[in-house]
Amino acid sequence: MSTIKTSLGRRSFLQTSALTGGGLMLGFSWMASCTLKTEEEILSMPNEWFEINSYLKIGDNGVVTIYTPNPEFGQNVRTSMPMLIAEELDMDWQKVLVEQAPFHASKYGFQFTGGSRGIMSRWEPLRMAGASARHLLKEAAAQTWNVSIDDITTKSGFLIHEGTGNKAGYGEMASLAATLEVPEEVQLKDISDFNIIGKSQKNVDAKSIVTGKSMFGMDYKQEGMLYAMIEHPPAFGMTLSAVDDAAAKAMPGIRDVITFKSYKDGFEKGGFDTNAFPELVAIIGNSTWEVMQAKKKLSVDWKPFKAYSETLSGFRGKQTVNIPAGLESTESHKTRMAELAAKPGRVVRKDGNPEEAFKKAVKIIEKSYSAPFLAHNCMEPLNAFAHVDGDKATIAAPIQIPGMIVSTIASSLGIPEENIEMVMPRMGGGFGRKAYGHYVVEAAMISQKINAPVKLVYTREDDMTNGIYRPAYQATYKAALDENNNLTALHVKAGGIPESPLFANRFPAGAIDNYVAEEWSIDSNITIGAFRAPRSNFMAGAEQAFLDEVAEEAGKDPIQFRLDLLKRAKEDPVGERNDYDAERYAGVLELVRDKSAWDTDRGNLNRGVSAYFCHNTYAAHVLDLTIENGKPVVQNVCCAIDCGIVVNPDAAVNMAEGAITDGIGNAFYGELTFKDGVPEKTNFHQYRMIRMSEAPKEIDVHFVQNEIAPTGMGEPPFPPIFGAVANAMYKATGVRQYSQPFLGDKQVLG
Amino acid sequence: MSEIQLHINGKDHQINVDPNTPILWVLRDHLNMSGTKYGCGIAQCGACTIHLDGVAIRSCSLPVSSVQGKSITTIEGLSKNGDHPVQQAWIEHDVPQCGYCQAGQIMSAAALLEENAHPTDTDIDVAMNGNICRCGTYTRIKAAIKTAAKIA
Ligand code: FES
Ligand code: FES
Numbered sequence: 020m021s022t023i024k025t026s027l028g029r030r031s032f033l034q035t036s037a038l039t040g041g042g043l044m045l046g047f048s049w050m051a052s053c054t055l056k057t058e059e060e061i062l063s064m065p066n067e068w069f070e071i072n073s074y075l076k077i078g079d080n081g082v083v084t085i086y087t088p089n090p091e092f093g094q095n096v097r098t099s100m101p102m103l104i105a106e107e108l109d110m111d112w113q114k115v116l117v118e119q120a121p122f123h124a125s126k127y128g129f130q131f132t133g134g135s136r137g138i139m140s141r142w143e144p145l146r147m148a149g150a151s152a153r154h155l156l157k158e159a160a161a162q163t164w165n166v167s168i169d170d171i172t173t174k175s176g177f178l179i180h181e182g183t184g185n186k187a188g189y190g191e192m193a194s195l196a197a198t199l200e201v202p203e204e205v206q207l208k209d210i211s212d213f214n215i216i217g218k219s220q221k222n223v224d225a226k227s228i229v230t231g232k233s234m235f236g237m238d239y240k241q242e243g244m245l246y247a248m249i250e251h252p253p254a255f256g257m258t259l260s261a262v263d264d265a266a267a268k269a270m271p272g273i274r275d276v277i278t279f280k281s282y283k284d285g286f287e288k289g290g291f292d293t294n295a296f297p298e299l300v301a302i303i304g305n306s307t308w309e310v311m312q313a314k315k316k317l318s319v320d321w322k323p324f325k326a327y328s329e330t331l332s333g334f335r336g337k338q339t340v341n342i343p344a345g346l347e348s349t350e351s352h353k354t355r356m357a358e359l360a361a362k363p364g365r366v367v368r369k370d371g372n373p374e375e376a377f378k379k380a381v382k383i384i385e386k387s388y389s390a391p392f393l394a395h396n397c398m399e400p401l402n403a404f405a406h407v408d409g410d411k412a413t414i415a416a417p418i419q420i421p422g423m424i425v426s427t428i429a430s431s432l433g434i435p436e437e438n439i440e441m442v443m444p445r446m447g448g449g450f451g452r453k454a455y456g457h458y459v460v461e462a463a464m465i466s467q468k469i470n471a472p473v474k475l476v477y478t479r480e481d482d483m484t485n486g487i488y489r490p491a492y493q494a495t496y497k498a499a500l501d502e503n504n505n506l507t508a509l510h511v512k513a514g515g516i517p518e519s520p521l522f523a524n525r526f527p528a529g530a531i532d533n534y535v536a537e538e539w540s541i542d543s544n545i546t547i548g549a550f551r552a553p554r555s556n557f558m559a560g561a562e563q564a565f566l567d568e569v570a571e572e573a574g575k576d577p578i579q580f581r582l583d584l585l586k587r588a589k590e591d592p593v594g595e596r597n598d599y600d601a602e603r604y605a606g607v608l609e610l611v612r613d614k615s616a617w618d619t620d621r622g623n624l625n626r627g628v629s630a631y632f633c634h635n636t637y638a639a640h641v642l643d644l645t646i647e648n649g650k651p652v653v654q655n656v657c658c659a660i661d662c663g664i665v666v667n668p669d670a671a672v673n674m675a676e677g678a679i680t681d682g683i684g685n686a687f688y689g690e691l692t693f694k695d696g697v698p699e700k701t702n703f704h705q706y707r708m709i710r711m712s713e714a715p716k717e718i719d720v721h722f723v724q725n726e727i728a729p730t731g732m733g734e735p736p737f738p739p740i741f742g743a744v745a746n747a748m749y750k751a752t753g754v755r756q757y758s759q760p761f762l763g764d765k766q767v768l769g
Numbered sequence: 770m771s772e773i774q775l776h777i778n779g780k781d782h783q784i785n786v787d788p789n790t791p792i793l794w795v796l797r798d799h800l801n802m803s804g805t806k807y808g809c810g811i812a813q814c815g816a817c818t819i820h821l822d823g824v825a826i827r828s829c830s831l832p833v834s835s836v837q838g839k840s841i842t843t844i845e846g847l848s849k850n851g852d853h854p855v856q857q858a859w860i861e862h863d864v865p866q867c868g869y870c871q872a873g874q875i876m877s878a879a880a881l882l883e884e885n886a887h888p889t890d891t892d893i894d895v896a897m898n899g900n901i902c903r904c905g906t907y908t909r910i911k912a913a914i915k916t917a918a919k920i921a
Contacts, residue, residue, distance in 0.1 A: 093867030093904050225860045228868035229875060230851040231804020231844030235868075238803035246798070271770070271787065307807075308787070308794040398808050398816060398869040398903050447806070447869025448903050479809045669863055673909065677866050680905030703813035703901065712894035714907035 021207050023143060025151045027072045065190065069197035071155060073126040074104055074148040077197075081176055081190035083110055086120035088127040088145075089137050090419060091224075092397075092446035092453065093677075094733045095670035096137045098223045100145055102666060103138075106215040107149030107208060110189070111175040117223045122421040122441035130443070131420045133454050133549065135634035135731020138666055142728050143207075150205040152196070159195035160187060175214075210664065210726050219669035224445070236417030236444040237476070239404045244472040245274060247303045247465045248310045251296040251485060252321045254696030255545045256346045259298045260320040267302055267316040272309030276302050276317070279464045281457060286430055290333020291423040294457040295486040295546040301465045307476055314478075324544075340517075341542045346696035349391070349491075352516055355541050356493045360387065364512050364537030368523035370593045371533035373499075376508035380499030384572050388496075388561035390759040391690040392516075393489035393550060394698075394706060399447020400482040403462035406472035410434045413472075416459045417446035424456030428463050451549030455487050480701040488691060489550035490515045492557040496565040499533070504573035506531055506584070513558065514539035517547060520554035526604060526632065527566070529597030530584035545693065551681070552734035555633035556741070560686065560759070563629040563742025568755060577628050577746070578612050599632045606723050607639040607659040614721050615641035615657035624654060627746025631739035635730035636662040637723075640679065642715075642743035646751050649767030653683055653715040656743070658736060660720065663727035674732040675720045682740030684709025687762040707764060773833055777802070778846025788834035793817045795833045796843060804844035804872050808901070815900030818873040818880075819843045825880035827899075844872040847879060855879045858917035866904035874900045878914050887918055 065078025075085050085101040101117045120127050128144065131137075153173055160178040161168040164185045172179050178187050227234055252258060264276035281297040282288070300319055304310040326344040330337055377383060403416035412432060418424060421441050429436040446453055462475035477485070494513035501507050509531045513521040519538035528534055550556060570580035582605055589601035608630050612618070617626070623645060630639035638661075643654040656679050665671050688707035692699045700706040745756040752768065762768070775782045777800070784799050791810075796802045796819075805828055808816030812827040819828045820842040847853045855878045865871045874897070881888055881896040888896065893911055902910070 091867075093865075095866075219863075221860065222863050222865060224868065225863060225865060226851055228865045228871050229844075229856040229859045230847075231802075231872045233803045235803075235806075237807065237869075238797075240801070240803070306786075306790075306794060306798045308790045308798070311810075396903055398806075398814065398867070398901065400807070446867060448867045450903070476807075479811075479814075673863060673866060673906070676908055677905035680907055681903065684905070702811055703809045704811060708901045708903065709905070709907075710899075710901060711897040711907045711911070714905070714911075716890075716908075718908050 022204050023147055023207060025147055025201055025203060025205055027148060027151065027201060069193040071152040071193065071197055072148055072201070074145065075108070075152055077189050077193035079190045079193065081188040082114050082116060083108065083189070084116045084118055086118050088120045088141070089130050089132045090421065090443040090446060092132060092417070092419065092449035094132065094137060094674060095222060095667060096132060098220055099138060099667040099670060100141055101223070102215050102220055103141060103145040104149035106213055107146040108153050109173040109175065112215050112220060114176055119443055122425070122443055124422050130422060132449065133419045133451060135636065135734040137731070139635060139728070139730050146207050147205060150207055151201055154202050154205050155196040155199045156189055156192050158199055159192040163192065163195065216666050217664065217668065220667055222670065234445045235399055235447050236415065237399050237402050237447065239415040239444055239474070241404065241406065241472050244404070244474055245303050245305065245469070246307050246310050247301050247462070247473050247475045248314050248478065249461060249475065249481065250300040250302070250314060250317050250319055251481065254346055255295055255486065255693070256323055256344060256696040257321040258324040259300065260322040262300050262320070263318040266318065267313045270309065270313035270316055272305040273313045274303045274305070275469055276300065277465065277468050279468060281431060281460050281464060283430055288329060288331050289423055289427065290331055291420055291455050292427055292457070293455050293487055293546050293548055295544065299461065301461070303465065303469055303473065311478065342544050343542050345544070347543060347545060348694050349692040352491055356389070356491070356514065356516070359514055359539040359541060360493055360495055360512065364514065364539040366535060366537050367521060368528060368534065368536045368594070370528070370531070373508045373510055373533040373535040376533035377497070377499050377510070379501070380507065381502045382500040382572060383497060384569055385495065385497040386565055386568060386757060387493060388564065388757050389493045390491065390557045390560070391692065392491045392545065393685060393689045394483050394691045394700070395450045395452035395550060396483065396706060396708060397446070397448030397450060397452055400479055401453070401458040401477040402475060403459040404472070404474045405459070405462035405466040407432060407463055407467040411438045412440070412463055414439060414441045414459060414463065415444055416456070416462065417444055417449070417453050418456050418459055419446070419449045419454040424459050427456070428460055431460050432463055432467055450551045451553065452487060455548050479703070483701055483706060484698045486546035487548035488545065489556065490518055490547040492520045494520065494558065494561040496561065498565070498569045500573055504575070506569060506573065508533035510535050512537040514541070516541045516545070517543040520557045522554065522558060524596045524598045526588065526599050527584050529592045529594055530588035532593055534593065552633055552738045555631065555734070555738040559629070559631040559633070559738030560741025560745060563631065563739060564745040564756065567627070567742070567746045567749070578608055578617060581608055581630060603637050603661050604630065604632055607637045607661050610659035610721055610723055611639040611641050611657055614659060614719065617641060625747050625750030627743045627748070627750060629739040629742030629746060631735070633738055634734045636660065636732065636735035638736045638739050640739055640743040642740070642747045644747040644751050646768065649769065651687070651748060651751065651762070651768065655717040655719065656715050657719045658721065659723065660736060661723035661725070662732055662735065663725060663729040665722050666729055668722070671722070671732050672720045675736045676718045678734070678736035679718055679740050680709060680714050682737045683715065683744055684713070686741045686744040686759060687713070688760050690760045690763055774837055775833070775841065776839065777841045778843060786833060789832045791829050792819070792831050792833050792836055792841070793828040796828065802843055802845050806869055806872055808870070815877060816870050816873040818876040818900065820876060820880055823880065823883055825877050844876060847875065853879060854917040854920035855882065855914070857920055858913040861916060862909050862913040864906050864909040864913050866906055870900060870902045874902065874910055878910070878917065881914070882918055882921055886921065888914065
């Protein structure tokens, strides 16, 4: 048992009365999308609720409502975060209702979904919230029964005093508990006492999702709301010149056409204020379809903009970014990348004497890998509701980091931050894209200008051509082998447009005596942003494909080759800044070797292995592939993950399956190219996404069992799959893959 | 604008809209039935799938004028209590991640099973290839369709 300090937002001491019977549902705000598991539960709703802390309230009948703090876009946090609270509360999971907390930083801390940090960052705070509520309930029982709190135990929503035979449901003690002082410290359960964590619990929103309940940002509606769309420049490098709105305004159902700037002059952008098109035309009308039709009638002149630089203050401190003028094309990008790849880069890390080692090498292997820009293509296009009313604003938008956009909205609108109320509807995918909230600012600006509640909807075309892409990358690896086929030196040089993907301190750094890592980058006016495991999503594929080739040249089994390097990194690491745990890294490789029966012959299957560590979690895959009628068919992916304690196992498996499938799709097909600043794909008839017939036939996910505090699942299984695909493709075809996408628009290989 | 009669989930509706409006937007904007989703607007992603006389169609690409007198089923009307075999199987397999594509996936799957009670893997591939899931839930969808075939 561990003791931790409590720190909870102030209780409001509001004792809210719930409506009963038929009126009950009206008692919920639109956002509540409360998970009522059965009709019975609805009928047994309490007459009175008692708020024990900002995360939970207990009804007089023992039902508990948990406010889940972080926004959801499919990682299952709306289920797994409440599980953490319910566990320490010692509650019967069947009697737990889940509601989305609104955005409220002082009550709920950093309400951020991204970087695979959700569960990791909430692991202690949410258990503490549950444990402190449990403590207050015990204290209430102790006072009521006039016994010592130390003699009271809890079980699934009940308080028990063995000595006197007293027993009470949490609901009976809730009113008293809600008035007691929060203890300074609370005790957390031993892992071996967990009843909810570690046992698969169904998604609390499953029923709402499968019955089509309104829950997504796109579904949010309010009485009297108008619909808006934006028109952005057709090319990166361009900005607004003039608009002729006569024809559009004459269309049925159109209320207005306006132009606006998203940011006040001189506004200092934060890291999530990325925006290629801060000056826009907006068209507003009565319905989505009418606006969509009228948008086609807009006649807008655009002009090239001049080069400029801006200061961004992001997670990594202040940074000056140069935005060049001009209309960029994929072809010229490739030429520039080749030029920079051939020149010396900026050395980020150097161990030993790589120059000497390469001179002495018996064999040198050098390969270059590249990958294109990618569009996020969340199935729910960008959208936001805003109602600006004087100096107040109400926002409902699918957004991954509401706390990072609220100050921007306040600045743009010229109202105080605390006058902005935000609810956080479910997101139809995020993958990093919905961390960049320019569309929320846009909705707010439009609402302020037209003085009405408005819903901004991006068409798929608007969404795909608006920027904030996964950057284009390139990496060159060079390895030296000695006469005994030992890897004596490794040189990696990586770069991208406009950022470098390099992680100089990751494996195999630390496992090789002579190592050098360099990077370069090329400025661009095409905007980029986080995309499921930023940078790792390229580096893992390049590195793991290269290691495969080196292992082959060295005549070693690819898993054993990696394990030997990890053994070195564990026993006698080179350098001090290695940012991985070699033992845990080896652990997933060993597990996947075992579970995939790597050492036994698998007939006509062509197997590729790949492993990676990022976002605090270790993942390894073995991918089996066949070629059927010229098409690669993924038969099976066996996956091993070490993310510490697995909070909700089946949901974690789902995340891994999704990351694997998504990664295979991006490896084979994902690509966005540009011609004169114009994205060459605008919708799914051109942008190929993985579909049912191309998904792996089977996916088999295994977790390393340990008692380490949990880390993330949203991203880590994604990057290594690119390497597993490349390595299995080589086995199947005899041809190495160096350039993503491996298939692109082609149906068959060759 | 014209008066259009619609028969949706067993109920009659009368609305006054531009007859070219796709049924998707009539459902979402005019009838407040937002279970049917917009994903691409060009019949490429399947998020907007509904049933027209029992057949799965893409509601983003079908003008409302062409569905008069036909029977429309949306995700909200697939079953009374959310217990259509496909819905049950979806819950049992805990299919959804973000969930945005799932209404369309379920409507495609339900239409498939209506037509073919015991689909093979290839039948499922063909019937479901028009529904994109960026979250990558395809393997669960396939398993759930097989379970639904057993429940039905
Ligand atoms: S929205 Fe209709 S198929 Fe994509
Ligand atoms: S569950 Fe997210 S797109 Fe399918």
